[in-house]
Structures are given as C-alpha cells and as structure tokens.
Amino acid sequence: MTPAGASGATVFALPTAWRPAPGSDPAPGTAVVEHADLADGLDALAGICGTDLPTVLLAAHIKVLGMLGEADERCAEVADGAGVRHVAVVRSAATWQELVLRVAKAERPVAGSADEVTYGERALFTAGAEAGGEHGGRDGSAERSGGGGSVERSRYGLRVHAGERRLTFTAALAPPYLARLASMHREVLRAMAADPDGDALAARLDPDERRAVLGDWSTGPRVDRGNGTVVERIEAQAATTPDAIAVKVAGAGTTYRELDERANRIARRLTGLGARPDALVGVCLRRTADLLPALLGVWKSGAGYLPLDPALPAERLRHMIAAAGCELVLTESAHLPALEPPAGGDVVLLDRERESIEALPATPLDRTTDPRSLAYVIYTSGSTGNPKGVMVEHAGLANYLLWTAETYAARGTGGSPVFSSISFDLGMPSLFAPLLTGQPVHLLPDPLDTADLGDELAAGAPYSFIKMTPGHLDLLSYDLTPEEIHSLAGLVIAAGDAFTSELARRWLEFAGPGGTPVATEYGPTEITVGNSGETLAEPPATELIPLGAPIPNTTMYVLTDRLEPVPVGVPGEVYIGGTGVARGYLDRPGLTAERFLPDPYGAPGSCLYRTGDRARWRADGSLEFLGRVDHQVKIRGFRVELGEIQARLREHADVAEAVVIAVGPVRSRSLAAYVIPAEGAPMDATGLRDHLAAALPAYMLPAHFVAIDQVPLTTNGKVDTRVLQGLL
CATH class of the missing domain: 3.30.300.30 (ANL, C-terminal domain)
Structure with missing residues (x-):
C-alpha cells in the first residue's frame, strides 16, 4: 500500500451505503456510458486546456468522486504505464476548464494513504485501448502500484475504464448504485461538453434522483392552515366544548370555560403592565393549575412567552431574563428569589394576586395576532458559554401543532400527559394539541422522580398519545408490564434523541398485536419543535430509526456546504425549510446569518436552517441519521x-x-x-x-x-x- 505523505491525503473510498452488505459476495456488475455523441464538446474542452481526451475524462471522474464524499482531503487512484498514482480530488474548481487544467497540471501526484481503506472500498481509473478495461494490466495480469508492489485490478471495488467512445464501469455495488454512478458520470460529461465555462461546483445528479432528493422525498404536502394562531383555535374549541375537562392536575379538573376565562383575566393583567406583540413575558411556573392559563394568557395579551424552568440554576434564569429583555415575569412567590428581574421590570405573583386577577373581566381582549409575531423564545445550549434564544413565530407553531392534532391527538380521546420541563420544546404537543381537539391535558406531579413515571402514566391511561425521549421509552419498556404497555396510549412518540431500532423492536414486542404503536419525530428547536416523523410498522434494518417524512408545509434536504444536493447513499448535512423555520436567534445577528441561510429551493425570501446533523438518503427514500457535524x-x-x-x-x-x-x-x-x-x-x-x-x-x-x-x-x-x- 502507498505510504502516507506529508499532505495526509487518503485514497478515495466508496460510500459505505453503496458497498455490498457485510458477508455477501455479489458478482461484479458492468455499466457503460457512451460519450461519442459528446465528442465535439469534450474535444473542444481538451483543446482549450491544452490536454487530451483521457485527461478530460479523468477530470469528469474526479468530479463524481468529489460528489460521493464529504469535504475532506482525498485522492483518486489512476493507473498508467508506471503504476498507480494518486491525484487529488478537486472540489473547488469553479468551471470545467479550471477543473481540467488543475487535473492536467497534477504532474507531481500527491502522496496518499490507503492504510485504512480496503481494496473492495477503492476505485481505480484507467484509460487507453478498450480492451484495457477488461483485463488486469497491460499484460492482462497486474498493475504496479506507486508504492512498489503489484496490485490486481480486479481487487478494486470499482474500476472505471475510459475509452475513446465510452466509459466502462465494473463494480460489485449494492443495487441500484452502479446505475446511479454511471448516470452521474453521464451528467458531468454532458455539462462539460455543453460549456467549458459552465458551473463545475453544482451537483450533477440523474434527473430522477434530483427530483427525489429535492422534491418527492424532501418536501411535505402543501396544506392550507389559514391565518389562525394556536390560541385563537383553542378559544374556538372552548366555545364548542365549554364544560369538557381541559386540564387535569393533582386529581382536580379545569374545564375549557374556566381555562379560557382564567387566561383572559391574566391577559388583562399583563396588558395593563405593557404586554404587547413581540414583547416577551417570562413564565416561571411548575406543572400546576396556573401553568396553562398563564401561557395562554401571555398569547392573549399579544406577547410571546419565555419559559423559565424553576429547576434551572438561578444564574441561568437571570441570564435568560436579562438577555431576552423581559420587562414582565409571571411566577409564584416561591420562585421569586431565583429570578432577580431587571430594574424597572414587573413581576406578577399569581399566588399573591389571585383575588385581584379573578376580579378582572373574564371576557376576551380585543386583539389581532399577526401569525408572524413571536409565540415564544426558548434558550438552548450555546457553544460560546452562554445559551442562545430561538425566536419561534405563531405561524410555524400553528403548522406544527395542527399536524400533531391530526396525527397524534386523533389517536384517541384521552389527551396527553405532560412531564417534561417547559423549557424543553419536546412537550409542546402534549401541552397544546389536546386543547385543539377538546381533550384534556394531564399535568403530572412536579418534580417527578423518573422511577415513578411508569406508575403515574399507567394510572392515567389510556391516553391519545404520549411524547417522550427514547430514554423515557426505554425506561417504560422495563417498568411497565406488557399488559400496561399494550393499552397505554393510541400512540407513543420517541423524539429528542437518537432512537435505536433495538428499542423500537422491544417496545413493539411488548405491546403485542393491536397494542400501543410507536412513532419517531425529528426536529431541532430552530424549526419549531418537529419537522418530520413516521409511525413504525416494524423496526428498520438500520441501527437508528430513520428521521421520517417532512410534515406539511416543510422541507428537509441533505446538502453539501455549498447547498448542493448529495446523491442517495452519500452523507451530507440536514437543512430544513418551510413554515416552521424560526425567525433566528434573539440579538445574535451573526449567528443567525450563519445558521439561517437563503433557501435556493424555496420561495423568494425563504430560509433554510442548517441543523448540524449528518444524514443520508437511503434507496427507499428514508433518511438515515448519522450523528453531528459539530461538538x-x-x-x-x-x-x-x-x-x-x-x-x-x-x-x-x-x-x-x-x-x-x-x-x-x-x-x-x-x-x-x-x-x-x-x-x-x-x-x-x-x-x-x-x-x-x-x-x-x-x-x-x-x-x-x-x-x-x-x-x-x-x-x-x-x-x-x-x-x-x-x-x-
């Protein structure tokens, strides 16, 4: 094998998903790409660059290799009369002319390392007489390697032979990747022949594949949600079912009428203190009967809310209040010492002001809520040492919660339990989706020992749905009996962390036929809680559950750092667009510009959120999560x-x-x-x-x-x- 050189470059390795399954030994397949019809354009490009056709064809091959790998330093293996040399995979050439020139001038090949790449993962490019592609070396046996040894060409996982009229591919790849590889080479050659100064940075995918990864697989259905906000829809539900139970906590129930009237009174108190659209009101409450009236009251005042979990350290709570510019905080006396609101701000203590608030009119305020105004700001961990506030608007929240009402709450009539922190947006559907459908929200004790979670959930079952982390699901799979799991809910959703297929298999096995099904949901805070999901009929073959299909009015792409689509089976970064994309980070314009980018595939003015998650499309259109690209x-x-x-x-x-x-x-x-x-x-x-x-x-x-x-x-x-x- 060729030793590593100073550059540290490694020979190109085929994408993992393209390789045959471990233990299989499929016979090599063959594909051919004719390029005689492109001869005039390709010869012209060679002439402009002062080189020959084989070099142009090698440049095309290197362009394809660049599309099949992530942006690290790799080199292509090229066989010639002297052996196998390594040529850097060029990803930064702006035009075809520049690409060919850079490949042609690679007279001193880069040193490359193949120590961690087996021959079955590697690709070898050859050029010359057509017969050369059918045999090992020029004598039909072997090719000398640049490191002094000899290598059988047949040991390479992919062999690409460039002839005067065609490219011939020989490879043992998982279907249908050999055909995709040939199509990519054809698309690159077509573009090269059409315009020497054409865009060499753009992805060149087969039209059907491009349509799949930028359309069919990555775009949720279009659904007209109207302009109504979540609070307006809950008000309408309260008018429809005023005497139904809306909230259950500690054995007591609050009706929809009582919830709505209490929220109206809180809204009047907040408005009197200056609450207004796009202002933020801090809400520092545990899971008590005051929580939902407070959150809805903030929305009814026109403001957005800042969730402040009383369990957080005082320093973090104070930082969030100050950073968000909160002039108003809703809380109780017990939490006041930890908050330290800014000078000039107001604090509404719901326990002390209960009588005065109850004396206010219970009728709704005259208001108009702009769907583009703030619904809430949630602070997430920040790499610089301070958390960052994500600004979520009403339109995105309504789109998401209406989807959860249709997909989750419609599974039954028992509502949903809430047992997560209000600072954790995973619990949003449990707080609000039941209220959109006339069902109850069950507020579990706060604080709640996780050892008691199973008993609490079993006591209140069956629910329409329960949303939790995979860690909670794992816990319940051991704490609950199979009978309890079977009848627990119309659906359980695992979200917020990596969800293993083994855990899904175990849950479905315990639930049994007709028992509580399990679903997955994916989405960072910056795209309004969740962006994709699916219910699992059976665990997939992958280690982790795929991310699911985009929800209505959203998109989910796998792109390069230049926002170009990656081929099926190739890792890239997940970018999310559509209605759910947040406004950005509060008072962090630089970070907002870095993570929220103009959407080249969306409507003018729309944005994509760069998630930092790695994934790859599978051949069946599912999206496989691969981890993070950052820390x-x-x-x-x-x-x-x-x-x-x-x-x-x-x-x-x-x-x-x-x-x-x-x-x-x-x-x-x-x-x-x-x-x-x-x-x-x-x-x-x-x-x-x-x-x-x-x-x-x-x-x-x-x-x-x-x-x-x-x-x-x-x-x-x-x-x-x-x-x-x-x-x-």
Whole structure:
C-alpha cells in the first residue's frame, strides 16, 4: 500500500451505503456510458486546456468522486504505464476548464494513504485501448502500484475504464448504485461538453434522483392552515366544548370555560403592565393549575412567552431574563428569589394576586395576532458559554401543532400527559394539541422522580398519545408490564434523541398485536419543535430509526456546504425549510446569518436552517441519521453544546484547560470532563461539579472528571477522543 505523505491525503473510498452488505459476495456488475455523441464538446474542452481526451475524462471522474464524499482531503487512484498514482480530488474548481487544467497540471501526484481503506472500498481509473478495461494490466495480469508492489485490478471495488467512445464501469455495488454512478458520470460529461465555462461546483445528479432528493422525498404536502394562531383555535374549541375537562392536575379538573376565562383575566393583567406583540413575558411556573392559563394568557395579551424552568440554576434564569429583555415575569412567590428581574421590570405573583386577577373581566381582549409575531423564545445550549434564544413565530407553531392534532391527538380521546420541563420544546404537543381537539391535558406531579413515571402514566391511561425521549421509552419498556404497555396510549412518540431500532423492536414486542404503536419525530428547536416523523410498522434494518417524512408545509434536504444536493447513499448535512423555520436567534445577528441561510429551493425570501446533523438518503427514500457535524450532543434528550461546558470549566481558577466529550452508548450517554489543572492546583471533582452546577442545568453536568497532563491530539491536530475515552 502507498505510504502516507506529508499532505495526509487518503485514497478515495466508496460510500459505505453503496458497498455490498457485510458477508455477501455479489458478482461484479458492468455499466457503460457512451460519450461519442459528446465528442465535439469534450474535444473542444481538451483543446482549450491544452490536454487530451483521457485527461478530460479523468477530470469528469474526479468530479463524481468529489460528489460521493464529504469535504475532506482525498485522492483518486489512476493507473498508467508506471503504476498507480494518486491525484487529488478537486472540489473547488469553479468551471470545467479550471477543473481540467488543475487535473492536467497534477504532474507531481500527491502522496496518499490507503492504510485504512480496503481494496473492495477503492476505485481505480484507467484509460487507453478498450480492451484495457477488461483485463488486469497491460499484460492482462497486474498493475504496479506507486508504492512498489503489484496490485490486481480486479481487487478494486470499482474500476472505471475510459475509452475513446465510452466509459466502462465494473463494480460489485449494492443495487441500484452502479446505475446511479454511471448516470452521474453521464451528467458531468454532458455539462462539460455543453460549456467549458459552465458551473463545475453544482451537483450533477440523474434527473430522477434530483427530483427525489429535492422534491418527492424532501418536501411535505402543501396544506392550507389559514391565518389562525394556536390560541385563537383553542378559544374556538372552548366555545364548542365549554364544560369538557381541559386540564387535569393533582386529581382536580379545569374545564375549557374556566381555562379560557382564567387566561383572559391574566391577559388583562399583563396588558395593563405593557404586554404587547413581540414583547416577551417570562413564565416561571411548575406543572400546576396556573401553568396553562398563564401561557395562554401571555398569547392573549399579544406577547410571546419565555419559559423559565424553576429547576434551572438561578444564574441561568437571570441570564435568560436579562438577555431576552423581559420587562414582565409571571411566577409564584416561591420562585421569586431565583429570578432577580431587571430594574424597572414587573413581576406578577399569581399566588399573591389571585383575588385581584379573578376580579378582572373574564371576557376576551380585543386583539389581532399577526401569525408572524413571536409565540415564544426558548434558550438552548450555546457553544460560546452562554445559551442562545430561538425566536419561534405563531405561524410555524400553528403548522406544527395542527399536524400533531391530526396525527397524534386523533389517536384517541384521552389527551396527553405532560412531564417534561417547559423549557424543553419536546412537550409542546402534549401541552397544546389536546386543547385543539377538546381533550384534556394531564399535568403530572412536579418534580417527578423518573422511577415513578411508569406508575403515574399507567394510572392515567389510556391516553391519545404520549411524547417522550427514547430514554423515557426505554425506561417504560422495563417498568411497565406488557399488559400496561399494550393499552397505554393510541400512540407513543420517541423524539429528542437518537432512537435505536433495538428499542423500537422491544417496545413493539411488548405491546403485542393491536397494542400501543410507536412513532419517531425529528426536529431541532430552530424549526419549531418537529419537522418530520413516521409511525413504525416494524423496526428498520438500520441501527437508528430513520428521521421520517417532512410534515406539511416543510422541507428537509441533505446538502453539501455549498447547498448542493448529495446523491442517495452519500452523507451530507440536514437543512430544513418551510413554515416552521424560526425567525433566528434573539440579538445574535451573526449567528443567525450563519445558521439561517437563503433557501435556493424555496420561495423568494425563504430560509433554510442548517441543523448540524449528518444524514443520508437511503434507496427507499428514508433518511438515515448519522450523528453531528459539530461538538453538539444529546444528553437525555436535551441538546448540549460541549463548548458551553468547557467555557465554564475554564473560568475556574484551578483549571488550565478542559475538554468535554460524550461517552457511552446512545441509550445511556453521559458527559466526561478531562481537566488539565492549573499549576499547583489539585484536581477537585466535587468543587468543579459545584462550580458548573451554579450556572448549568443538571443534564449538562459531567458524570466523570479526569485529570490529564495534556490534551491528546490526532495526526490532524484534532482532539483524540478515543484516547480520552480509554482513560475512563
């Protein structure tokens, strides 16, 4: 094998999804791409560049290889009379002319490493007489490698032979990828022949494949949702079923009429204190009878709400209130010491002002809510050390919640339980979808020990639906009996974290025929709770459950960093568009511009949200989740920026440097902090944990603290997480 050179380049490897299944040994297939009809254009391009046709064909091949891999440093393997040389895969050429020139001038091939790539994963390009594509070397046996050894051509997973009239492909690929590969080469050659100065950066996919990944698979159905907001639709439901139970908490029930009237009174109190559209009102309440009237009252006042979980550290709550510019906070006396509202702001203590609020008129305010106004701002973990506020508008929230009402709440009449933090948007459908359909919202005790969750849910079953993290689903699969699982709900939804097929299989097995089905839902906070989902008839063959189909009025693409579509089976980053895309980050214009990009496939003025999630399309149109492209992880369903924890650790006087990583399997992932103590300072794990706990929520606290002398690095200069994991 060719040794690594200074460049650190690695030979190109075929996409994992394109390779045959492990253990299979399929016979190689053959595909042919004729290009004689493009001869004039291709010869002209060769002439402009002062080179020959084989070089143009090699450039076309390198363009395709660039489309099949992510943007790391790779090199193509090219056989010639001297052996096998390595030519850098060029991804940045703007025109075909530039691409061909750069390939033609690659007189000194880059050194490449094949140490981690087997021959079955590699691709070999040859050119010359047509017969050359049918035999190993020029003598029909072998080809000398650039490293001094000899290599049978037949051992390569893909062989591409360039003849004067056609390209011949020989490969043992999973169907239908050989045909896709041939089509991509044909599309590239067609574009090269048409215009030497044409766009060489654009993806060149088969038209049918392009239509699938940018349309059929990635676009949700168009549904007219009208202009009504969620609160207006709940008001209409209250008028239709005024005496039905809307909220159940601690054995007591609140009717729809009582809920609506209480919310109207709170709205009047807030309006009198200056609540208005696009202003934010902080809501710091536990799951009590006041929670839903407070949230609806904020909306009825025209304002948006800022959820403030009383369980969060006081420092974090105060930071969010100040950063959001909250002039109003709704809370109770018990939570007031932790909040410290800004000077000049007002605090409404619902327990102390209960009588005065009840004395206000119960009739609704005269208001008009713009669907583009703020519904809420939720703070998520931020890589710079401070959380960032995501601004969600009423239109996106209505689109999502109406979908959950149709898809989740319609599964029964028992409503839904709420047991997650109000600062965690996973619980949005449980809070509001039942109210859109005349069903009850069940507020479970707060705080609630997870050991008691199964008993609480079983006592209130059957529900229409229950939405939870995969961690909760895993817990329930052991805590509940098969009989309890069978009749628990019309549907359970696992969302907010990686959902394994093994867990889905176990749940469906325990539920039995006709029992509680399970669904998946995917979506970051920035696209309004959820963007895709599906109910599982049976667990898929993948390790993780696919992300599901886009919900109505949304899109979900897998793109390159240039916003070009990637081929089926090739990893890329998930970008989400449509009605649910948030307005951006509150008072963070730079970060907003970085993550919310103009949508090249949407209506003028529309945006795509860059999720940071890696995925790839499967041949059946499902979208397979592959992890993150950055340092963000999910812990118990909560999104965590590791950089925020690291920044807090570095603030401690006893810490010189710190690295935080996620460790353990998906279902029980935890955080580990690796600390280089300051000179002369001891390693005090308890002190460091207390330091973090003063500013960060419990789910962001590392389970492990390890002292290290230096941060281990890979040969590319990145943190070597494998070495760190080995220290536990």
